Amino acid sequence: MAQSTSLSAHLSSLISGHPNRTALAQDVIPSLLKTLPSIAQALRTTSVSQAGSANTFGDDQLNVDVLAESLIRSAIASVPSITTASSEEDPVEKAAYQGTSSSEQREKYTIAFDPLDGSSIIGPNWTVGTIIGIWDGETALSDTRTPRERQVVSILGVLGPRTSAVVAVRLPGTEGSVFEVSLTDDGAVEVLRLSVRLNDSPKTRYFAPANLRCAAENERYAALVNHYIQQKYTLRYSGGLVPDVYHALVKGHGIYTSPVTEKSPAKLRRLYELTPIALLIECAGGVALDSVDGTHVLDRPVKDTDERGGLVCGNKEDVEFVRGQLLA
Numbered sequence: 001m002a003q004s005t006s007l008s009a010h011l012s013s014l015i016s017g018h019p020n021r022t023a024l025a026q027d028v029i030p031s032l033l034k035t036l037p038s039i040a041q042a043l044r045t046t047s048v049s050q051a052g053s054a055n056t057f058g059d060d061q062l063n064v065d066v067l068a069e070s071l072i073r074s075a076i077a078s079v080p081s082i083t084t085a086s087s088e089e090d091p092v093e094k095a096a097y098q099g100t101s102s103s104e105q106r107e108k109y110t111i112a113f114d115p116l117d118g119s120s121i122i123g124p125n126w127t128v129g130t131i132i133g134i135w136d137g138e139t140a141l142s143d144t145r146t147p148r149e150r151q152v153v154s155i156l157g158v159l160g161p162r163t164s165a166v167v168a169v170r171l172p173g174t175e176g177s178v179f180e181v182s183l184t185d186d187g188a189v190e191v192l193r194l195s196v197r198l199n200d201s202p203k204t205r206y207f208a209p210a211n212l213r214c215a216a217e218n219e220r221y222a223a224l225v226n227h228y229i230q231q232k233y234t235l236r237y238s239g240g241l242v243p244d245v246y247h248a249l250v251k252g253h254g255i256y257t258s259p260v261t262e263k264s265p266a267k268l269r270r271l272y273e274l275t276p277i278a279l280l281i282e283c284a285g286g287v288a289l290d291s292v293d294g295t296h297v298l299d300r301p302v303k304d305t306d307e308r309g310g311l312v313c314g315n316k317e318d319v320e321f322v323r324g325q326l327l328a
């Protein structure tokens, strides 16, 4: 049997040659991963109800959104190198670490997270997720610097029958890579796969047509979906962004399309959804475009926490095809 690699051994290998990343590997990433089983447990043991409030974006909040938010906030409160955090539930960047800062603290990171993505499918107990982006420095926002330069890690936590996660790490000057872990309720982390890759020549081709209603008024989207049917692609779509993107990564192929039209405006948050997903997709060898204008998600600075966009992502060849059919 192959020797299994521990999380800490794998993270050390990823930061080797990067002397100022010890806290990232030893504290930031492991602490955030450990929040996932606690959110999963909270989901299993809490009956879902409206929290009676709305977040700043005006979305109704569920009690489980609030729970997931507070589990992550309390975890990062004890991580000295996480200086700043904001989330979809509380989209204002503020101090995260609640202890006494020491002047020896050289690494500084900002966390931008969506504690529970998939509110519309929580009721029927479908798989939902947690999305976390880790950015260099004391803010994720910039007028000039792109997410490609500043977001170094992203985590998609998948909360279903099992709790698992895919993690992208791309330190400046490296190509980046994605690994997959599974997590048990007691917080143990097992590395399932050291390298998750998307490829252009799979046995089975998958498509996930989000915002399908827009095909009724957009002929090009209707034609694209029809192309997948004619080409015998397999439909894999749950309506949860996290499980749908995770499906493509796990299977090694998939095209996710969420077009934006006049009647269906951009709704995915760039900071809390699009940029972390784009980092994962790129580190797995794929492409992630904003369907608003066909540009790479990671090439445009995030200036404000409320910026939104659309998404076309997946393996390279299929994304290029969509670019020609839908975004040109």
Ligand SMILES: *[C@@H]1O[C@H](CO)[C@@H](O)[C@H](O)[C@H]1NC(C)=O
Residues within 6 Å of the ligand: 044, 125, 160, 161, 162
């Ligand atoms: C939801 O599904 C999980 C397994 O994925 C199960 O443990 C739990 O009991 C389910 N919750 C409800 C309310 O049915």
